[in-house]
Each structure stands twice: as structure tokens, then as C-alpha cells.
Amino acid sequence: MHFTSEQSLDDDVIERAFTLGDIPGILWTPASASVSAPVPLILLGHPGGLHKLYPRLAGRARHSAADGFATATIELPGSGERPRWPAVEEARADMRRALQAGEPVSDEIIEALILPLVEKSVPEWQAALDALLALPEVDGPVGYSGGVISIGVRLAVVEPRISAAVLFAGSFVPRAMFEEARQVTIPLHVLLQWDDEGNDRQAALDLFDAFGTREKTLHANLGGHTGVPQFAGEAAAQFFTRHLK
């Protein structure tokens, strides 16, 4: 892990860009975090494209820093400055065509888009976790928040260092993930936008039902994909404070 730049946001948060091999990433730490007072970490998931998403990610990072958390994110394979990934781009185009035509998105399209992303990105997040937890000012426990829900599900199953997750039911879910969902045992807080245009509401409810964990909460709010109300973000922050502090 190589830090490539550092800046201070409002004197409260230190933002450092890094590369992990050829994967770009960003780490935000509260200015108060130190070797003698390390802070817990939240991995910030996203749909891919760090540049475009920067304002939203930095906003989440600032809020988390105010709650005493470090946050970090890495670029998804095939997105942003990383090499293009034609197979996934093709599946994404197929999905867009189906949605625009008002047709159901087939299982084949969903699998072709999501499963390769999960397979490739989850080990990358785990490698990032290795590097981040080696920093003296960052410590466990670790949370995962948002992004492609199937990546969050797989991480929750395979990565024992993640102790709690906020998942955003905002992307289609391959059938295979429902079986994995039964294996999740960490506390979950699931956000669902009731009128999300790029999401199958019933599948999101079925996935929530499938999660094997004993503590799971679904927060559904009126509105589309990007309309998560501010109070819903605050409730998610309270969930992390309950479980990671």
C-alpha cells in the first residue's frame, strides 16, 4: 500500500489517496486518530467509479470521522481508472437495454454482471483490509457499508474481521447469493429505497428474509435509488456505533 497524496478536510479529517498494487483507493481518518488511540474502520462500498462518486463518499467519510471511525474504499475492477472489463460492460449494457425496454432483467444478465464482480473484488477488499489494519492508527472492529449488495454479502460470509454491515438493497441479486445470505451471521442493517428503479423490491425483501443472522433490520424509505433520506443515513451510523464501539 502506497500513499500517493494527503490532504486535510476542515482540519478534522485526514484524506489519503493510496494504491494497492494497481488498485486506487482512499483512506479517511479522524485527525484525532493516533498510534495510542487507534479507531475502528468502516469499508465504504460503492457501485464503481471513485472520481464520480467522490463527493458522496467524502460526505460519508466526514460523518463517520465525526463518529470516531476511519473509512476506506478501493476502486472496483473495470471501473474508474482501472482497465476496462468488456464482459461486465456488456452485461451492464444488456441490463440497461432490458430496463429501458421495460422488460424483466433475466437471471443470466444478473449473473453475468454481478458474479464476476463479486469473485474479483472480494479478495481485493480483503487485501485492502490486510494493509489498512496494519496501519497503527487503524484498528478493528471493522464494518462494511453500502455498495453492490452481493459484494457485501460475500464479504460478510468469508471475511471474519468484518463484524457488522450496512447493506444497500440497490442492485440486482443473483440467485446464488440467496444461499450465501443464509450463511451470514453478523448483525446487518439493510437499506431499501421503496421505489428504486434499478432494483427488484421483492427480491430485496426475499434476500432480507434469507439472511441467517439473528440481528437484522430493514429500513425501507420512500423514494428512488439516490433518495436515501438524511435520517436513514443517521440511523445507519447509529447501527455502526452500536456494533463497532
Add this chain to the structure above:
Amino acid sequence: MHFTSEQSLDDDVIERAFTLGDIPGILWTPASASVSAPVPLILLGHPGGLHKLYPRLAGRARHSAADGFATATIELPGSGERPRWPAVEEARADMRRALQAGEPVSDEIIEALILPLVEKSVPEWQAALDALLALPEVDGPVGYSGGVISIGVRLAVVEPRISAAVLFAGSFVPRAMFEEARQVTIPLHVLLQWDDEGNDRQAALDLFDAFGTREKTLHANLGGHTGVPQFAGEAAAQFFTRHLK
């Protein structure tokens, strides 16, 4: 409205029993509430039986008082010390038999149980509201919380003094209420226990979908009817603080 007793809970809350005609009720006010500093009011709904439910109701009242709210409740028709109501008792017994036999609860049973309760109790809550808002230490805005969800829906539609409601999806809902739900325009916070044995989950989700209001949130948690986690109660309290303060 006649006060029949008064006691202080932990010096912080004044609890007064009252009767409104022949309907018993309880009012809790923060000790700090006064003519010069009146407090907003939350009506505490419940399934009927004030004596049996007193510990839970008083617990909710204490929390609300700490947040600066007065709370009040009245007995439901046919429950507690009020005259028995054979028709509703019969419908309740029919429902119990169906549930114990593992059979679906028919629309007829649900209607026979819920609709008379709604018809009779809603005007009683409105009369209580008249009396409570006439007290100098109690003021608007008013919230409604919990209890039989169909009573909450009807109150939200017909009673303009209620500005926000926390509804508990913990009882069966007659079909007619779905149409009323579309007429609700106040902010709603709906609690759903995912494994509630005396509730139809799909109907609860359909009801949430039907609500016509622009701000509605569903909080679903794992567990049975009485297993609402503490953090879910706190989220409901924050909803009232957002809307009634």
C-alpha cells in the same frame, strides 16, 4: 375528563389516571411541563387491557417524558374494565381458533374483529384529544404511536390534529383499510416484526406500499410480536422528535 389519582414516577414524570365519561385513561407528563412551557403530546395506542399492559405503557411514557413529550392512553371498547363486547370477543375467538389450527384467517373474521373496534374507538380517541389539548400543560403537535394499526390508520386520515404516527404492523388489517391508507398524508414510521406470529407479513408490506404519504419509513426487525428491539424503540422516538418538536 376527571382525574381520579395522581402519582409521581421517579420525580420526573407525573402520572394521572382519569375517566372520560366511562372510559378509563392515563396521562403522563414530564414534571417540567407547565402552563408557561406546555409539551407536545403522543397518544399511546395498545391492543386493549390497560391493567395488563401498564408496565409496557409506563415504560414508553417514561422514555417519551425524557424526550419532552406528554403521553396519554385510553382503554379500548370491550377491554379491561369496560363492558364486555360479545361480538368482538367472538371474532377474537374465531381468529385464535384459525391461528391454532394453522389455517388462514379469513377476511370475514378480520373485518368482524377490527372494523367495529375502529368505528367505536376512533371517536373516543378524538374526544380524549379534545380534553387533553384543553389542559394548559399539554399542547400540539400530536403524535399517535402503536396499538391496533387500523385504528392508527383511521386516526391519521380523519384527525387533522395528529401530525405524525408510529404504526405497529402487528395485527391483521381488513381490506377496506388499504383504501384508507392511500389517504394518509402525514409522516409515518412503521414497525414490523419479521416473524410476528399474529400478523400477515405480506399484508403489512402491502399496507406500507399503499400509504399515500410522501414520508414513510418501514423498520423491520427479526423476532416475534413482542420482540421489538430496544434500538427500534429509540428510532421511533427520534422520528417523533424530528416531527413534533
